[in-house]
Amino acid sequence: MAVSSTLPDSLPGDRRFFHRVGPFSLADLAAVSGADIREAADGRHGQVFTGVAPLHVASPDEVSFLDNRRYLPLLEETKAGAVILGPAFSEKLPAHTAGLISKAPYLAWARVASHFHPVPSSRSVRHPSAIVGDNVQIGENVEIGPLAVIGDGARIGAGSVISAHAVIGENVQIGENCRIGAHVAVSHSLIGNRVTLYPGVRIGQDGFGFAVGPAGFETVPQLGLVIIEDDVEVGANSTIDRGSMKDTLIGAGTRIDNLVQIGHNARLGRCCIVVSQAGISGSTELGDFVTIAAQAGLIGHIKIGDKARVGAQCGVMSDVDAGADVIGSPAMPFREFFRNVATLRKMSKKDAS
Amino acid sequence: MAVSSTLPDSLPGDRRFFHRVGPFSLADLAAVSGADIREAADGRHGQVFTGVAPLHVASPDEVSFLDNRRYLPLLEETKAGAVILGPAFSEKLPAHTAGLISKAPYLAWARVASHFHPVPSSRSVRHPSAIVGDNVQIGENVEIGPLAVIGDGARIGAGSVISAHAVIGENVQIGENCRIGAHVAVSHSLIGNRVTLYPGVRIGQDGFGFAVGPAGFETVPQLGLVIIEDDVEVGANSTIDRGSMKDTLIGAGTRIDNLVQIGHNARLGRCCIVVSQAGISGSTELGDFVTIAAQAGLIGHIKIGDKARVGAQCGVMSDVDAGADVIGSPAMPFREFFRNVATLRKMSKKDAS
Amino acid sequence: MAVSSTLPDSLPGDRRFFHRVGPFSLADLAAVSGADIREAADGRHGQVFTGVAPLHVASPDEVSFLDNRRYLPLLEETKAGAVILGPAFSEKLPAHTAGLISKAPYLAWARVASHFHPVPSSRSVRHPSAIVGDNVQIGENVEIGPLAVIGDGARIGAGSVISAHAVIGENVQIGENCRIGAHVAVSHSLIGNRVTLYPGVRIGQDGFGFAVGPAGFETVPQLGLVIIEDDVEVGANSTIDRGSMKDTLIGAGTRIDNLVQIGHNARLGRCCIVVSQAGISGSTELGDFVTIAAQAGLIGHIKIGDKARVGAQCGVMSDVDAGADVIGSPAMPFREFFRNVATLRKMSKKDAS
The missing domain is CATH 2.160.10.10 (Hexapeptide repeat proteins)
Structure with a gap:
């Protein structure tokens, strides 16, 4: 269990800590990101993708990202099945790698990564240890974590998450789909x-x-x-x-x-x-x-x-x-x-x- | 429940969030603040006041405040029943507005506002979820909030409030009328x-x-x-x-x-x-x-x-x-x-x- | 219970707040700190020490410390039974005071003080109010404080202390002999x-x-x-x-x-x-x-x-x-x-x- 200084980095989106959905086709990812597809030069097709990763660790079923000329050498050596990048770099894609070409590649990346890793939705449960005051209005699908305290008269909108140990004061109003962290x-x-x-x-x-x-x-x-x-x-x-x-x-x-x-x-x-x-x-x-x-x-x-x-x-x-x-x-x-x-x-x- | 960017400001001392006492007469407020009364020029008298507000929103039963020449135009248009101000500005009071004249108008304001909105006193209750150690000395009228933890041997003086989720260590001493916030x-x-x-x-x-x-x-x-x-x-x-x-x-x-x-x-x-x-x-x-x-x-x-x-x-x-x-x-x-x-x-x- | 501004400083290592072990002989302290003993000039011997204190308050059964020429006047007047100091100052020791001579006097001091005041070890108890998730692995002698929350799948190594109100997320790993503070x-x-x-x-x-x-x-x-x-x-x-x-x-x-x-x-x-x-x-x-x-x-x-x-x-x-x-x-x-x-x-x- 020791963590040594030589422990390798975790892989992005480590399944112990991050929820992941998919797989998605290249067409799905193009749609979600607004990017244009450039098929892999080697003609492979119909592939599905299971996640995102940086250029140097991505595997053929992962999508990667390039935003900076400095990392072109990594692009040349990547094993990624697809890479999101600007039009200027599209000619540099390896033969086995498809392109998702976007004029706003970082935004496209945000959307693709969020597509695989959406913000976890509320679990819609109130932990029995939470302390909820009188006349509290709680919307649908609200999650209230362990030992959270909600004061009298507070209102929590639908889909919001109140994490462990949060303290919401009297008559405070919190809207829908909010995420209130621990403490x-x-x-x-x-x-x-x-x-x-x-x-x-x-x-x-x-x-x-x-x-x-x-x-x-x-x-x-x-x-x-x-x-x-x-x-x-x-x-x-x-x-x-x-x-x-x-x-x-x-x-x-x-x-x-x-x-x-x-x-x-x-x-x-x-x-x-x-x-x-x-x-x-x-x-x-x-x-x-x-x-x-x-x-x-x-x-x-x-x-x-x-x-x-x-x-x-x-x-x-x-x-x-x-x-x-x-x-x-x-x-x-x-x-x-x-x-x-x-x-x-x-x-x-x-x-x- | 949505909060839009066009939501008007709350009124000061919003009754959902702030305890308020009163009403008070001009004489009461002069006494508490050490200010001198200048009756309204229109001769009205015997009025009572229910709260404080800034010049541009105050109503005839509210007290307002002027400390800066820059806001004289607001003074001329105020509907406030009384305004706390320095002697230099007293000639500028509208006819329907009494003056509370003070050489330390900000201090007078602090006292008048505190007179309407005193710090809430202890509710003198110990929430059943609080965890109180052995040999703890707790004075009279102490409030202990939900899930607070008080270590063995601690002493909490009379009238103090220990808020939700506070953690007071072993043998710590806290005096009287203290307010220990959440977390x-x-x-x-x-x-x-x-x-x-x-x-x-x-x-x-x-x-x-x-x-x-x-x-x-x-x-x-x-x-x-x-x-x-x-x-x-x-x-x-x-x-x-x-x-x-x-x-x-x-x-x-x-x-x-x-x-x-x-x-x-x-x-x-x-x-x-x-x-x-x-x-x-x-x-x-x-x-x-x-x-x-x-x-x-x-x-x-x-x-x-x-x-x-x-x-x-x-x-x-x-x-x-x-x-x-x-x-x-x-x-x-x-x-x-x-x-x-x-x-x-x-x-x-x-x-x- | 009032704390006035004239309250004297607490004595170092106040027994209400600090665990203390000992007493220790000069030989013990020399061994733990790697310092050399210089017996007191007045020939006293076999003394034991009960704690540490600064030069101006130390008593004959306490060990003190000098690291800076500026404090030589305090050394001359100290009642300390022993003082940790560098070789350059050893001639300045009073006759009734032994020396613990070290080329790294601050490090020697850290070790002597830690010898009297070791970090409190885990109490090895899980407070019944703590909320521990599913599939949590907890090592031996772990202390879990009041209202701590440990998420599903977390691992806490042997001897670690999780203090009151700490929140450990899902699948987090914490090694051995860690101290995780309140909140x-x-x-x-x-x-x-x-x-x-x-x-x-x-x-x-x-x-x-x-x-x-x-x-x-x-x-x-x-x-x-x-x-x-x-x-x-x-x-x-x-x-x-x-x-x-x-x-x-x-x-x-x-x-x-x-x-x-x-x-x-x-x-x-x-x-x-x-x-x-x-x-x-x-x-x-x-x-x-x-x-x-x-x-x-x-x-x-x-x-x-x-x-x-x-x-x-x-x-x-x-x-x-x-x-x-x-x-x-x-x-x-x-x-x-x-x-x-x-x-x-x-x-x-x-x-x-």
Whole structure:
């Protein structure tokens, strides 16, 4: 049972841990991914596929993927029965390998891999150890895991999964087909459909608000909620505080990584990306399709325009225009930041010589 | 049940989620907040108030708040029955709106809002699913939530609330009127009165200490405790390690935000503020009233003087004087940091031209 | 029961919280630590020792420690019966104090302190409230705490401790003599022997992977595992995502502090140190004996050579050579970083004058 440092990697989709469906024909996979089929040059046909794997380990009944010129040597040697790739690489396919040709190969890959490995659906069982309060409305096919606690008056939509040890507060609403991870705590929140909260997420606790009184800090009641729209994901151990007088809002389709902090009254638009360990302070607003890279920090009460991109470790102290790329602390345009780096290096060398 | 992106904000203090008391007269609110009453110019009188709300949504039976010249246009149009504000703005009150005039309007607001929305008191019940060890001393009116685990020999003071799924280690002491959030784990700790630990806080685990041995790292036993004095708050998913040979100490009245790391043997003074994702390394000492802004990091074994302010993302590598304002990585005085930013921009432009 | 700010520090190894064994003779302690004995100058002999303590509080039956010239004044005044120290300081021992002389005094200290305070062994009991699935293999002397949940098919090696409220996913393997803390969640993982996971650690959840589709982000299935080799420690509330197509790997002996993020497919070598709040992005690889200091961030798909040291808050955007010391954001050699700081200060002063 020992795990030694020479243990080989697991194979992707290890059957001990991952549910798998199929097999599927090339036509099935082309349909699901929107890719065009290029039959194998050796004329084989009618093959079925049982899963996905990287180029160097895929077998003839597996589908693989190429997105980067760097891996062309692996393509030449692959045993994969089919490979998803862009039109530019299709001529490089080995004779025994069919192509699934897509202008968006990574998206095609996401869909093919998801076709073999769909998100496990709810088991539709309530574990007898779960503690469910009064006047809780639970939709059809909801799974409630061991020792989950659902507070009075909560509503859980059809098809949702509440994992082991999750704690759902009183009157919290969770939509349909959500996945609430182990040890999640949610209070004071309204949550849409198809929302995924990974293990250890904390949503709805008090924002960080207090006034200075004569004998120390005095807490300002935090009287808003957290609203999470449809199709949001929140990574493990991230924290989203509820609003003070209005709501903290996470827009539809937004993806938040692990260990991210979202302060009270913050408002994120649709389809934003917030990478791990980034922090968004209170009352700051993001437009749609904003990207906040890892460990970036935004002060409070600023606005970030649509499609702006904030670089890793960036410290943002003022508004950012729509479409802008900023980095550095304090934040500045990418180009300016790297010019500064070069200038300082030059000055410093001159200074030392 | 769907939550659409056009859902209006909840109203502050949504009755599904927030306990509310009242109504209160203007005189009551003046008394609780220390504000002076300025009657409405239209002569109405004897009104009672049922809650608080921001200027643009408040109704005649609600109290609102103005702290910033920027929001004067909202004041002119508010329907609020009363507004808390500073003396400078009192002439701007609409005729139908009474004033609660305070030189510390935010503090007055905190008190008025807390008067309507006091922290819910303990329900004084022990959920039958909680697991309470031997020789545990539990004070009067303690609430113990579902599936909480209290180790042997622990002491929980009167009026405290131990939330669902909290784990209190053996012999841990928790004072009176504390609020221990869901999924909190505390071990090796002595905790004062009126302390709030938000969900997912970890207190008392081993500090990060090891020696380099011939075959790898060898753990140094961490033999100190964590001492948390009265009136401290610790935000969601923050971590405070216990000391190695002395105790890690969090001084009375200190407020710690979410996802903060406090290393072993660190000692924070009274009424410090540590904002989210900041980190304080082992054996570093903070005086009283120190502010550490978001994502700042302090190396170990340094001293930060009383009332010093460490800016966001600051990297502090040496002692900071009492009252100093520092920012940057490495830390420097605010003024120097922003002068450096300006100089580098200038040099860089010149260099590029 | 109140904890006042004037409460004295606890004594190290407070018997309410720490298990202690002994007493031991000086010969025992010399044997366990590899130190040489220097008898006390006053000729006392045959003494036994009951514990460890810092120089200023140690009593004649306790062992203390000196590693730094700065504390020589404390050595002169200590009442300790024995002190572990380097050969250079041995002449400074008081007459009543024996020496345990070691060229690696901190390691000797770790071993002596661990000799008095060994890691508590498993209690070998399964709490009746724990929920253990089907086909679970549990080795001898395993302790399973209150309300722990062990999924179907999981394997827990002999001597391991699964603490209260931990959730071990289906088919997860945990080796021998592991310590899995309170509220830990592990899924999709194979874990070696003598691994410690502190409270709130999340291991094996989906990596942050999605493709851009026409209607928003589409999840890319994360089909790899997390492999944690022997003797690894992971600090409180840290997160390690499972791989997308290969495994995320944590090499033997590596120590990870609190609130650290490890992205999917990352591969850490043996005996690395990753300090609190650092983040390692997806597919980045660390050699052996790499140190990543607090709050540093590494972008994805880079390689860090053996024994490289990455400074606090460093932002690493490209490969780092073996043995290199880098700091700054973007990362650069230590020397260059501090030269830049000095140059900019000089330019800025000149610019201001």
